[in-house]
Amino acid sequence: MVTVGHHRAVEVLLHDARRPARVDGAGRLVALADQDRARWHRAQIDERAPGRSATT
Secondary structure (H helix, E strand, C coil): CCCHHHHHHHHHHHHHHCHHHCECCCCCECCHHHCCHHHCCHHHHHHHCCCCCCCC
């Protein structure tokens, strides 16, 4: 059984996987649509959300 707590943990880990792309060189926040997906930690994303692409 998957719990709400499990979903929250996965959400936090996926958020963390995008951390390197969320700010630019000047420290300003970068909108999700503008993030360089090559900077995301793909292995971490794939581990937590298998079968999902970077755009879903």
